[in-house]
Amino acid sequence: MKICLFNSLSLYDVDKRSAISLGSFGMMWSGLFLQNLVLFFVSGGILAASLMFSADAKEFFRRISFYLKLIVTKLGALNNGSLKVSVGTNNAIINFTRPILKKKLVTSIQNKLNSKLETDIRTAGRAANPRILAMQGMAYMFVAILVVVPIAIFLGIFVNLMFFLMLIIPPMLMFYPKIKLKSASSERRTAIDDEMAFFTMYASVMQTVGKSFYMSILEIVGKEIFPAIETESKMLDRNIRLFGMDPITALNSHGMTHPNLHFRNLLLGYASISKSGGDLGQFMERKSDEFFADTRFKFSMYAKQAEIIGESMLILLNILPVLLMTSSFLMAGESVQMIMSISFVVVPVITILMIVIVNSFQPKTKNVVKFHVFSVLFGGVAALIALAMGQPYWLILALATSIAAIFNQIATAHQFREISMLESALPDFFRDVTEYRKIGIAIPNALIRIVNQRSYNSYFDSLLSEIATNLSLGNNLTKILESTVIRSWLGRASFFVLGKIAESGGGTPEILEQITNFSGKIKETKKEMIGGLQIFSYMAYASPLLMIWSASGMKDVMAKLGPGMQELMQNGMHEMTISPEFLEVVNLLMIICSLCMGLIMSKLTHFTMKHTLTIGISSTIAMISVFAAPYMPSFIK
Numbered sequence: 001m002k003i004c005l006f007n008s009l010s011l012y013d014v015d016k017r018s019a020i021s022l023g024s025f026g027m028m029w030s031g032l033f034l035q036n037l038v039l040f041f042v043s044g045g046i047l048a049a050s051l052m053f054s055a056d057a058k059e060f061f062r063r064i065s066f067y068l069k070l071i072v073t074k075l076g077a078l079n080n081g082s083l084k085v086s087v088g089t090n091n092a093i094i095n096f097t098r099p100i101l102k103k104k105l106v107t108s109i110q111n112k113l114n115s116k117l118e119t120d121i122r123t124a125g126r127a128a129n130p131r132i133l134a135m136q137g138m139a140y141m142f143v144a145i146l147v148v149v150p151i152a153i154f155l156g157i158f159v160n161l162m163f164f165l166m167l168i169i170p171p172m173l174m175f176y177p178k179i180k181l182k183s184a185s186s187e188r189r190t191a192i193d194d195e196m197a198f199f200t201m202y203a204s205v206m207q208t209v210g211k212s213f214y215m216s217i218l219e220i221v222g223k224e225i226f227p228a229i230e231t232e233s234k235m236l237d238r239n240i241r242l243f244g245m246d247p248i249t250a251l252n253s254h255g256m257t258h259p260n261l262h263f264r265n266l267l268l269g270y271a272s273i274s275k276s277g278g279d280l281g282q283f284m285e286r287k288s289d290e291f292f293a294d295t296r297f298k299f300s301m302y303a304k305q306a307e308i309i310g311e312s313m314l315i316l317l318n319i320l321p322v323l324l325m326t327s328s329f330l331m332a333g334e335s336v337q338m339i340m341s342i343s344f345v346v347v348p349v350i351t352i353l354m355i356v357i358v359n360s361f362q363p364k365t366k367n368v369v370k371f372h373v374f375s376v377l378f379g380g381v382a383a384l385i386a387l388a389m390g391q392p393y394w395l396i397l398a399l400a401t402s403i404a405a406i407f408n409q410i411a412t413a414h415q416f417r418e419i420s421m422l423e424s425a426l427p428d429f430f431r432d433v434t435e436y437r438k439i440g441i442a443i444p445n446a447l448i449r450i451v452n453q454r455s456y457n458s459y460f461d462s463l464l465s466e467i468a469t470n471l472s473l474g475n476n477l478t479k480i481l482e483s484t485v486i487r488s489w490l491g492r493a494s495f496f497v498l499g500k501i502a503e504s505g506g507g508t509p510e511i512l513e514q515i516t517n518f519s520g521k522i523k524e525t526k527k528e529m530i531g532g533l534q535i536f537s538y539m540a541y542a543s544p545l546l547m548i549w550s551a552s553g554m555k556d557v558m559a560k561l562g563p564g565m566q567e568l569m570q571n572g573m574h575e576m577t578i579s580p581e582f583l584e585v586v587n588l589l590m591i592i593c594s595l596c597m598g599l600i601m602s603k604l605t606h607f608t609m610k611h612t613l614t615i616g617i618s619s620t621i622a623m624i625s626v627f628a629a630p631y632m633p634s635f636i637k
């Protein structure tokens with residue numbers, strides 16, 4: 001029995017009534033989270049009406065009234081002698097559920113949540129009232145009980161038992177504020193790590209000229225060099241201005257609750273040495289050395305971990321799909337849904353998980369690269385044209401992604417070129433500046449001499465020439481660097497420290513040597529990493545050829561063995577007929593796997609998915625491979 005793609009996909013069709021129910025259910029939840037009561041109740045009414053039309057009305061009202069009476073009875077059994085607390089809030093959900101929130105049992109639960117949320121608020125660095133957050137969680141839970149529980153029971157009884165899983169939504173909403181604070185705390189802990197080395201070096205330079213750590217951290221606000229530390233600076237300034245703390249007490253208090261261990265030790269150590277009268281300049285230089293060593297180690301470890309991710313990518317997105325695809329030829333008709341599930345669910349989920357894993361241990365570059373939004377428009381236009389021409393879906397997807405990726409790469413190539421050329425010239429440049437500094441030449445004069453005597457590369461030479469021209473006109477180096485567009489974060493941070501050294505007159509040649517060694521180590525590590533991942537890039541490009549060759553070979557094998565195998569099969573088994581629809585689904589799987597491998601390789605090697613060259617090449621090769629399949633050598637003669 002032939003199973004066509006259209007027939008196999010008929011299971012996904014839904015009638016208008018189900019679509020209205022699903023749409024109103026989604027709008028109802030949108031109204032809940034947007035705190036729009038009108039949207040919430042209107043969509044809830046539409047949902048109730050659509051459900052009544054799909055079931056027996058009397059039975060529906062009987063069951064709903066039963067559960068509502070049960071809820072009211074349970075709530076009425078709560079002790080009415082609760083502690084009355086007046087909390088100022090404009091949250092509509094809290095105001096709606098306030099009579100329930102005043103119950104003694106509910107209040108006791110809120111008090112327990114308060115004590116846990118207080119610590120989370122401090123570590124997250126958010127200005128929030130723990131009592132209001134606890135009330136929000138409880139309010140969302142009670143509204144969800146009133147809405148979700150009846151719907152879950154109704155759908156679980158009349159539609160499918162799987163809808164009973166919706167009953168876990170109310171308790172999850174109660175802990176939503178805590179989950180949100182935990183996420184903010186984790187983001188605060190990780191975001192500051194990559195900025196610590198250069199910021200501590202800058203603070204140590206300022207310390208040598210008599211500027212305290214507190215003054216140094218205030219001066220970076222608005223510079224957009226250290227965005228995570230800027231946030232910490234604003235918190236410290238708030239504690240001093242609003243709460244009347246002195247700078248050392250504010251640093252100590254801030255460090256006690258900070259989730260990042262390195263930054264916490266820096267603040268607490270600085271406060272302790274300041275109170276004891278120790279050498280703060282030496283302490284900051286020692287911390288700067290420590291953080292630069294940690295950052296270099298992180299880059300070295302990433303180079304090794306990236307190869308493991310590359311191997312996992314080939315196994316999960318190349319070898320595994322090939323095995324599943326070749327085995328699906330034995331039951332081609334029944335395998336359509338399986339392949340589509342793999343294409344639209346399994347492969348994207350694997351890709352997202354791998355990108356999240358890479359992002360978790362990958363050093364953050366903070367480079368300024370603007371994605372060209374018109375590339376998406378060009379890809380969409382190409383997809384619409386192909387769709388209007390009646391082309392298969394795999395071709396539409398491959399054509400749209402390849403055109404969008406290649407166009408974006410052409411538009412952003414100069415940005416990546418500037419970043420690469422600047423970072424490659426930094427070690428030699430700072431080595432030259434260090435040598436001039438050792439013989440007593442000021443940094444502005446050293447820059448002018450370097451422009452006249454040394455050449456690095458075209459972009460870096462033009463950048464230095466612009467800076468030297470402004471210096472010759474008597475402008476301040478720090479002001480010049482602030483007005484200069486530098487896309488590389490490593491370059492911005494390095495020049496920022498250089499400008500502060502020139503402006504303050506502090507710092508030592510050893511500090512410049514730190515930048516020289518660090519930028520040189522990063523350059524070597526990136527070069528080794530790209531070299532190690534090059535083989536995975538080539539294999540990702542070759543994956544479409546392997547997939548299409550395997551599919552073409554299995555097609556030939558089944559064509560040869562199909563009649564003979566059919567005689568050996570038991571009665572009632574389906575025919576092993578390979579329909580064109582099945583082959584199109586196989587092609588779609590291959591295109592999606594190629595696209596996902598391109599995304600992962602872009603993230604691994606270029607630290608961003610805005611570099612779309614790998615994506616464009618993978619999609620183009622996959623598209624060409626499908627057209628070249630009839631001309632590939634067969635498994636059998």
